[in-house]
Amino acid sequence: MASITVTGPARIQGSLIPPGDKSISHRAVMFGALSEGESSYSHFLEAEDCLSTLNAFRAMGVPIDYQKGSGKITIHGVGLRGLKAPAGEIDLGNSGTSMRVMMGILAGQKFEVVLTGDPSLSSRPMRRVTDPLKKMGAQIKGKDNGNFAPITIRGGKLKGIEFDNRLASAQVKSAILFAGLYADGPTKIRESIFSRDHTERFLQAAGAPLKREGDWIVIEKAERLKPFQAQIPGDISAAAFFIVGAAMIPGSSLVVEKVCLNPTRTGLIRVLERMGASIQTQITQREPEPLGVIRVEGRKLKGTRIAKNEIPSLIDELPILMTAMAVAEGESLISGAEELRVKETDRIHSMAVNLNALGADLQELPDGCIIRGGVKLHGGKVTSFGDHRTAMSMAIAALTLEGEVVIEDTACVATSFPSFFEELSRLRR
């Protein structure tokens, strides 16, 4: 298990074009595969999670041209009803998005598929997706009544349902929207806290019968989807490590270019502003996804509170925000974030153990944490817990202190940001 030592203190200075957005890259493959004709994308995220989705569609008979390192992919779409049964099980590695969202597509196919994953993915809850898909008519089996992989799914005749997205999960919403493309009658989804809307944007651009009726998002059965030619925007969830690093380390200065500024993803910026950060955004493109530039200057931050209604807009940024809160002056509180306990690892626990090992004062709560900031962090030994975002958060924590942080088990950064440590060497001063 590869360990990496990061030495502090250091500032962050320079400019960054973040890797392609992970959520959009997954969907780019799915929509390309299901559309009729050729879709090509540039700046595709060549990380393990998105390659799991790409390989899954290849296994179901979709020709995809992709040259490693180019960021360009061309997908020869087979249409909504053109997928073929794979020769064996489909292994989705560490990728929750691949498994949950693909189940919605597989619910509409007339063949059986077995989906497997690594130990982390096999311990993540799936009933949030399998229960509503079963209600729509899919046959699904998995350990604990369809809650854990391996999941066996056989699609077929589906019917529309009305669904309240109580977990505010975009993965669940996306699975049901995909299944709705195959269902008789309208499928309606409602959410009281909005989750990321990339799937809705893709559906609209593909010409799918998607509309809004009051609080409901409504999707109807579709015959075909249009192909895409697009550049995938940079991932704000990847850039977040450097944005937060630059924001909390005085003397830092960072420009992030070509980054996705979709408002369902930019909770991080609003929280950093509340913490007193010097951060500016400029939108250079609005459709199909808002895109632009973020400029950050480092200064001392102060603590803040993050509550339930903000969580979906920054769910993946909470580990790095906890790092900022440990360093910031005053007390911070995160609540309503129990979903963090079922990510690639329990991220409340992984960050508590790691930050406290460096001298922080972070107290776990069932749905978040209290962080008493303003402490001077020191060097030490931490572990990723096999979780990419935990590993990257600890690498940035190391820049704020005098000493060395040894991070064990760092290979997992390849899940979402394979060039993270190269970018860190390039940007640190």
Ligand code: S3P
């Ligand atoms: C994702 C949605 C989020 C996020 C994950 C990617 C997506 O999960 O944490 O990294 O692409 O839809 P939930 O929707 O389950 O909160």
